[in-house]
Amino acid sequence: MFSSKIKLSLFLCLSMCLGIGILRFSYTALLPSTREAFGWSPSFASLLGSANLLGYLIGAFWAMKLPQNKSMASYIQISAIAGTLSLASCAWGGLPEFWYVIWRIISGISGGLLMILSPSVVAQCCQLQDRFKINFVGFSGIGLGVLMATLFLPYIKQISTQYAWLILFSFATVICIILSLLLKEFKQHFTAQAPIASNEQKLGGIFYCLLVVYSASAFAYVPHSLFWIDYLSHTLQLSPFGINSNWILYGVGSALGAFSAYTLAQKFGNITTLKILYSVYVIAIFVAIFNFSPLFTFISSFLTGLLNPAVVFLTSYSILQIYGSAYKKLWSIATLCFATVQLVGGLSFSFLQSIGANYSQQFILAATVLLIGTIQLFWFTRQEQATPSSQAQ
Structure with missing residues (x-):
């Protein structure tokens, strides 16, 4: 049946796996070997990272403007x-630089569109009581994609960079x-009215609090998402085993992120859980400065991997639960702000x-920005009570 929880969960999981886990993070994981194999300069590699972020911003803005109808399936x-x-496109070297720039922008646009449109499809097709579990399983796809992108790292010398990209391409083709x-099963239902929660609220302070701290996490996450491998290899000069161990921990953490948020939210409610997650996030970024022991980079790798999909999932679900039918517009705004920042x-x-x-x-700057965002979340929600709108259901 079209509305089965399994199919909706699988759809959202695969969309997040492809759009965020693979399209966004595979480049970060494979950057050192790709840069070495293709002879890219550090500045050009950094440019490609920015090109992907630009594409994600374009995709988020584009998705916000799209109507919530059958055209979403085509997009x-x-x-x-x-x-x-x-x-x-990244599997072959020796091509003009603009080739890689254009495709990294396209990759970002695809990720932005999938990030907004796929959860909107689920919100429109699923039953109200199934939302939490479907979103939890679905957003676990982010971690699954990151984990897939890190699986090749211990064997990259044996299989070559080109084959690593082509293997990811094969996985993505199946997806x-x-x-x-x-x-095909969901398309005919896109024009139906999305379920509206009985506790739906007018746009208020809680949304802006979530928006501020979510945007702060976007800024704070940049050093880990773009430069973590470079930090481990060139600044700390870790061995290939040490670098691979950090990335595998990062991938494992990502795979557990949504589950951790789901478990905590069932016990403490959405807003309280977000406070916990963001507080730990600040620590996870800050401990990266303690480079005198591998333990601290392991902790930072695992926790930042875990917390990114955790806060994305729970922020998205909180907006859906509190604001109901306005979800697509508000989640588009949140994703657009995230991409811009x-x-x-x-x-x-x-x-x-x-x-x-x-x-x-x-790292200190990143942790400080996220700390400011987290403090404002604590301050403006200090009177928040355990109401249906703030609890996981």
Whole structure:
């Protein structure tokens, strides 16, 4: 049946796996070997990272403008196909630089569209009582995609960078086929009115609190999402085993992120859980400066991997639960703000590197920005009670 929890969960899981886990994070994981194999300069590699962030911003803005009707199915399919092709485009070296820039932008656009449109499809098709579990399983796909992108790292010398990209392309192709089959069942229901929660509220302070701290996390996450491998390999000069161990921990953490948020939210409610997650997030970024022991980089890798999908899932679900039918618009705004701040953060940290700022200073700046966002969340929700709108159901 089209509305079965399994099919909706699978659809959202695969969309997040492809759009965020693979299209966004595979480049970060494979960057060192790709840069070495293709002879890219550090500045060009950084440019490609910014190109992907720009594409994500474009995709988020585009998705916000799209109507919530049958056309969403076509955009999701096209995004999945274009994103999949972008993986294959990175498999060959020696091509003009603009080739890679264009495809990294396309990859970002695909990720932005999938990030907004796929959860909107689920919100429109699923039963109210099934929302929490379906979103939990679905957003676990982010961690699954990150884990897939890290599986090759211990064997990258044996299989070569080109084959690693082509293997990811093959995985993405299978995901595209499954998404297309599932979308055929959902398409006819896109014009129906989405279920509206009985506790739906007018836009208020809680949304802006979530928006501020979610945007702060976008800025704070940039050093880990773009420069973590470079920090481990060039600044700390870790062995390939040490670098691979950190990335595998990052992937395992990502796979557990949504589950951790789901478990905590069942016990403490959404808002309280977000306070806990963001507080730990600040610590996870800050401990990266303690480079005198591998233990601290392991902790930072695992926790930042875990917390990114955790806060994305729970922020998205909180907006859905509190604001009901306004979800697509508000989640588009949140994703657009996230993408904008992340792009600004990418450019800012690249500038700091160009003027000689070291990675410890960048981690401190990132943790400080997220701390400010977390403090405002605590302050403006200090009177928040355990009501149906703030509890996981």
